[in-house]
Amino acid sequence: xxxxxxxxxxxxxxxxxxxxxxxxxxxxxxxxxxxxxxxxxxxxxxxxxxxxxxxxxxxxxxxxxxxxxxxxxxxxxxxxxxxxxxxxxxxxxxxxxxxxxxxxxxxxxxxxxxxxxxxxxxxxxxxxxxxxxxxxxxxxxxxxxxxxxxxxxxxxxxxxxxxxxxxxxxxxxxxxxxxxxxxxxxxxxxxxxxxxxxxx
Amino acid sequence: xxxxxxxxxxxxxxxxxxxxxxxxxxxxxxxxxxxxxxxxxxxxxxxxxxxxxxxxxxxxxxxxxxxxxxxxxxxxxxxxxxxxxxxxxxxxxxxxxxxxxxxxxxxxxxxxxxxxxxxxxxxxxxxxxxxxxxxxxxxxxxxxxxxxxxxxxxxxxxxxxxxxxxxxxxxxxxxxxxxxxxxxxxxxxxxxxxxxxxxxxxxxxxxxxxxxxxxxxxxxxxxxxxxxxxxxxxxxxxxxxxxxxxxxxxxxxxxxxxxxxxxxxxxxxxxxxxxxxxxxxxxxxxxxxxxxxxxxxxxxxxxxxxxxxxxxxxxxxxxxxxxxxxxxxxxxxxxxxxxxxxxxxxxxxxxxxxxxxxxxxxxxxxxxxxxxxxxxxxxxxx
Numbered sequence: 001x002x003x004x005x006x007x008x009x010x011x012x013x014x015x016x017x018x019x020x021x022x023x024x025x026x027x028x029x030x031x032x033x034x035x036x037x038x039x040x041x042x043x044x045x046x047x048x049x050x051x052x053x054x055x056x057x058x059x060x061x062x063x064x065x066x067x068x069x070x071x072x073x074x075x076x077x078x079x080x081x082x083x084x085x086x087x088x089x090x091x092x093x094x095x096x097x098x099x100x101x102x103x104x105x106x107x108x109x110x111x112x113x114x115x116x117x118x119x120x121x122x123x124x125x126x127x128x129x130x131x132x133x134x135x136x137x138x139x140x141x142x143x144x145x146x147x148x149x150x151x152x153x154x155x156x157x158x159x160x161x162x163x164x165x166x167x168x169x170x171x172x173x174x175x176x177x178x179x180x181x182x183x184x185x186x187x188x189x190x191x192x193x194x195x196x197x198x199x200x
Numbered sequence: 201x202x203x204x205x206x207x208x209x210x211x212x213x214x215x216x217x218x219x220x221x222x223x224x225x226x227x228x229x230x231x232x233x234x235x236x237x238x239x240x241x242x243x244x245x246x247x248x249x250x251x252x253x254x255x256x257x258x259x260x261x262x263x264x265x266x267x268x269x270x271x272x273x274x275x276x277x278x279x280x281x282x283x284x285x286x287x288x289x290x291x292x293x294x295x296x297x298x299x300x301x302x303x304x305x306x307x308x309x310x311x312x313x314x315x316x317x318x319x320x321x322x323x324x325x326x327x328x329x330x331x332x333x334x335x336x337x338x339x340x341x342x343x344x345x346x347x348x349x350x351x352x353x354x355x356x357x358x359x360x361x362x363x364x365x366x367x368x369x370x371x372x373x374x375x376x377x378x379x380x381x382x383x384x385x386x387x388x389x390x391x392x393x394x395x396x397x398x399x400x401x402x403x404x405x406x407x408x409x410x411x412x413x414x415x416x417x418x419x420x421x422x423x424x425x426x427x428x429x430x431x432x433x434x435x436x437x438x439x440x441x442x443x444x445x446x447x448x449x450x451x452x453x454x455x456x457x458x459x460x461x462x463x464x465x466x467x468x469x470x471x472x473x474x475x476x477x478x479x480x481x482x483x484x485x486x487x488x489x490x491x492x493x494x495x496x497x498x499x500x501x502x503x504x505x506x507x508x509x510x511x512x513x514x515x516x517x518x519x520x521x522x523x524x525x526x527x528x529x530x531x532x533x534x535x536x537x538x539x540x541x542x543x544x545x546x547x548x549x550x551x552x553x554x555x556x557x558x559x560x561x562x563x564x565x566x567x568x569x570x571x572x573x574x575x576x577x578x579x580x581x582x
Contacts, residue, residue, distance in 0.1 A: 099313035120435065
């Protein structure tokens with residue numbers, strides 16, 4: 001594939017507000033993330049009990065991906081995700097569970113989430129994506145890297161579409177910005193356009 | 201689009217078996233393992249087995265390259281691994297030269313209970329400490345994709361060079377044995393109470409290890425030991441903490457790599473596999489190698505020498521795989537005795553000379569990730 005590539009859909013989740021293709025579609029004022037995520041999950045009418053076992057980063061990533069992948073043809077859709085804090089939100093919780101000898105309770109159900117790419121596994125399982133997946137860490141959102149690497153996946157025929165995601169979660173501060181790159185759409189897939197949508 | 205050929209040239213590693221490639225090959229030749237019994241209550245209450253790097257040796261080696269004392273233990277391992285690769289390469293560090301760091305847990309030991317997360321615990325903080333030492337001018341790219349990280353870094357480097365984003369990429373991969381990962385693997389009841397025995401019927405689980413490895417991936421074929429001819433990194437879409445029972449993601453990763461390399465399974469003469477010595481992993485790999493027609497190809501796991509070095513393992517085992525190809529000599533899969541997988545695979549039982557012009561590196565990890573990369577020998581007289 002060497003033709004032009006486009007951003008065919010995008011969404012953001014931050015400040016308890018969900019925007020899909022620039023339009024606000026869901027909001028829960030004054031709720032902690034756990035409550036907000038639960039209400040958004042119910043609003044989506046997705047029946048997927050595994051959601052409640054996920055850590056915060058996976059919940060956030062799962063919900064954002066769901067907005068763009070549900071009802072779509074996701075054949076050979078690669079996952080290209082990144083953030084700044086890796087899995088530190090859960091790392092801190094696991095570390096706390098082993099720091100005190102008198103209060104020592106390491107749990108495999110927590111430990112498994114001390115890897116940032118677990119959220120890619122969760123999305124892949126839900127949407128049966130037997131596709132390329134990779135997780136990267138940058139200190140801030142990096143539109144050049146996303147543009148370059150998504151194009152690499154498409155230009156080397158490793159994927160037909162790429163779901164790109166910046167999914168950040170640490171200490172109840174969170175932000176997800178997820179978009180789909182394919183051969184269809186009107187917004188050309190360039191670093192400038194990605195940055196503009198990220199800031200919108 | 202026209203895709204460029206991509207090569208791997210200078211390599212290095214820092215492991216319990218030695219702080220350069222030569223000493224590690226020598227140890228493989230002698231059948232020495234870097235795994236030993238550790239009695240270290242700071243890491244775990246009960247004694248355990250791991251591939252541990254000696255602090256005194258590490259610090260002694262480090263003063264030869266730097267008098268800086270602000271580096272963490274892992275940073276010292278990584279700097280020592282990458283230093284000779286950067287020196288030998290002699291490449292001008294421009295924006296066309298990338299730096300990729302792969303790790304799973306980085307400086308996780310910097311986390312303190314009830315305190316703010318320190319800068320070096322962020323993986324970019326770690327990467328910038330390493331990058332600053334060498335003066336790379338492009339922003340570090342950190343790959344953190346569980347236990348495939350080290351080999352996925354090679355794949356990412358190859359793809360970015362293939363499409364012209366960069367001309368050269370320095371990679372360093374590393375992880376250390378910490379209280380954090382020991383507690384985690386122990387909570388899964390996945391730890392062996394003896395050095396691990398990949399693919400063996402008598403295996404008892406994983407042994408953890410620590411290492412750093414480094415390589416230059418480049419468009420320049422001078423000094424190259426191999427061409428990177430194909431790769432794939434495909435998810436199982438099955439389970440977050442267990443591999444697919446059918447090996448689906450690994451099968452598809454291998455097929456993707458072979459297709460791009462334009463070779464059939466028959467061309468592959470050696471596989472450096474993942475082989476963690478957990479029953480589910482080893483079984484999954486045996487199924488995947490049978491499904492892809494690779495079941496008769498000589499295969500080993502280097503985990504019996506190093507333990508599972510997490511984000512370092514994929515690159516460390518690639519470095520040893522390249523040595524295997526260079527010397528046309530395959531090394532024993534240490535700890536293996538009788539078959540412990542349901543489908544036949546050709547586990548290497550003794551060091552022996554055999555022609556290796558193509559080798560396949562595979563890895564799999566939590567989150568259902570898998571990576572496969574095909575390397576083709578380059579004969580360089582330089």
